[in-house]
Amino acid sequence: MSRSGSKPTRRADAQHNAEKILGAAVACLSRNADASVIEIAQAAGVGRVTLYGHFPSRDALVEAALIRLLHEGDQVLAAVDLTGDPRETLRALIESSWLLIAQSSAVLEAAQKTLPPGRLHDLHAKPEQRVGDLIVRGQAEGVFRDDLPASWLAGVLHHVIHGAATDVATGRLDRADAPGFISETILAAYRPR
């Protein structure tokens, strides 16, 4: 017998399958927001029963794929130096965030179709916090307006950057123009009167 069937091995197999399924979900949903559970199971090389053993529904799989992308994105955003001039820092955060969001647009579309409204935004708590802290610092330093709450200003960036990703996906906006347009708009919206 080449496989022992002992508990640690079975646990390792299960872990390995969950990883394969999640990787396949990210890959399939990145190509097609409407990818089915059957397509994802085939891409992962597992049966449907095995897939449902790890993820009880397509919605759960879409959410797990989004959380995976957000986690990877968080590692990219964590590398941005947050200590400089808040305006330049914001510009750098927008550029990095834009690349991540533009790469994930089909998964985001899938999530928007399946998750309850607000859940998508809730899952962005960590990047949102990073932007929120930067805005609070910019307000304290007098380079961002403080007549509007930081949470609102952070939400505006969330909506504009995700809206721009939809605009690119639907051919309404040139991909190359997006990061500059977003930065120019947001910096103006945040400027003190």
Added chain:
Amino acid sequence: MSRSGSKPTRRADAQHNAEKILGAAVACLSRNADASVIEIAQAAGVGRVTLYGHFPSRDALVEAALIRLLHEGDQVLAAVDLTGDPRETLRALIESSWLLIAQSSAVLEAAQKTLPPGRLHDLHAKPEQRVGDLIVRGQAEGVFRDDLPASWLAGVLHHVIHGAATDVATGRLDRADAPGFISETILAAYRPR
């Protein structure tokens, strides 16, 4: 016989049923974005077969309900005087649009879940055109920035106002704060440098 069964009457009956179904769809989807076809048929007092005779799918019904609301909204927005100072006109348009969008948030949520991305935005062509024309005039008069295209600036308003509606629906933003926050943000974003 009280009903003649003649062609004009049957046509009038069909028209009447279509109206009842559409009215029920708007009412049911306004209360619950996930309202089913069966619920809508019951509210309209028609059978499922009759409903499907008029609207071949739930998606078609959701789209028809949204188009109905947009048409009604258009009549409200058409009453806004567009000839004054572009900044004050924009503020008035934002206030009227906000009321319409906040009232329609559940139908918009249903549409976002069922319509292809971009379709929701496409259906807003008329209000978008109204805002776009106002922005072009404001740019020509030097009160709105012209370093960014009018289409982008109009899109920013679309994303911020719809994002704010989601924020209110998910408890992230106080409904009373929304129209003022939106206007202050958009007017700053549009201001020439």
